[in-house]
Amino acid sequence: MNRKSLTNYTTLSLLLLAASWQTQAAELTVQVLDQTDNPLSNAVVYLEASVKTSEKSLNEANVDQKNKQFSPFVSVVQVGTSVNFPNKDSVRHHVYSFSPAKTFELKLYSGIPAKPVLFDKPGTVILGCNIHDNMLAYIHIVDTPYFGKSDVNGMVKLTDLPTGQHTLKAWHYATTKENFVSEQKITLKSNETVSLKLETHN
Numbered sequence: 598m599n600r601k602s603l604t605n606y607t608t609l610s611l612l613l614l615a616a617s618w619q620t621q622a623a624e625l626t627v628q629v630l631d632q633t634d635n636p637l638s639n640a641v642v643y644l645e646a647s648v649k650t651s652e653k654s655l656n657e658a659n660v661d662q663k664n665k666q667f668s669p670f671v672s673v674v675q676v677g678t679s680v681n682f683p684n685k686d687s688v689r690h691h692v693y694s695f696s697p698a699k700t701f702e703l704k705l706y707s708g709i710p711a712k713p714v715l716f717d718k719p720g721t722v723i724l725g726c727n728i729h730d731n732m733l734a735y736i737h738i739v740d741t742p743y744f745g746k747s748d749v750n751g752m753v754k755l756t757d758l759p760t761g762q763h764t765l766k767a768w769h770y771a772t773t774k775e776n777f778v779s780e781q782k783i784t785l786k787s788n789e790t791v792s793l794k795l796e797t798h799n
């Protein structure tokens with residue numbers, strides 16, 4: 598084999614390797630509905646793989662304050678993510694949480710706080726502002742890189758998932774049972790679609 602064909606051979610093997618790895622990846626489409634079968638937006642849906650993965654999602658996220666509202670209203674991040682809380686208003690905010698998953702406060706500030714806040718435990722964090730009582734937002738921290746949030750049609754698509762039997766979980770801020778996480782076993786071979794129901798108060 599001359600050098601050129603060896604190079605071609607190597608390239609081909611790498612392509613084949615990439616192709617076989619690709620077929621290992623599954624996709625999961627989930628529709629989240631409430632008890633009256635209406636699409637439920639802002640539901641956090643995540644897959645806990647049966648085999649622990651070292652994969653990491655983005656390790657930074659933002660929760661803005663704009664027009665005296667948090668944005669986004671619901672965030673989902675992986676354990677180990679640092680979240681920035683940039684204040685885009687001209688008034689100062691005082692962001693805090695009393696939640697056990699992360700208790701913190703960013704005392705009265707404008708602009709971008711010097712340090713992001715590290716979320717190092719799974720769970721739900723409820724955000725508030727000491728100055729503006731109606732400001733409210735949620736951060737759901739998950740121990741997996743496979744997560745998403747349902748859109749206005751209640752749809753979430755999780756991609757690049759490992760095949761096999763895993764646990765599919767879902768959380769919504771307005772479930773009738775507080776902090777309820779729905780849980781079901783799911784077997785992924787390639788691409789699957791499931792729908793799941795969460796009971797919420799209106």
Ligand SMILES: [Cu+2]
Nearest residue numbers: 690726728729
């Ligand atoms: Cu405020």
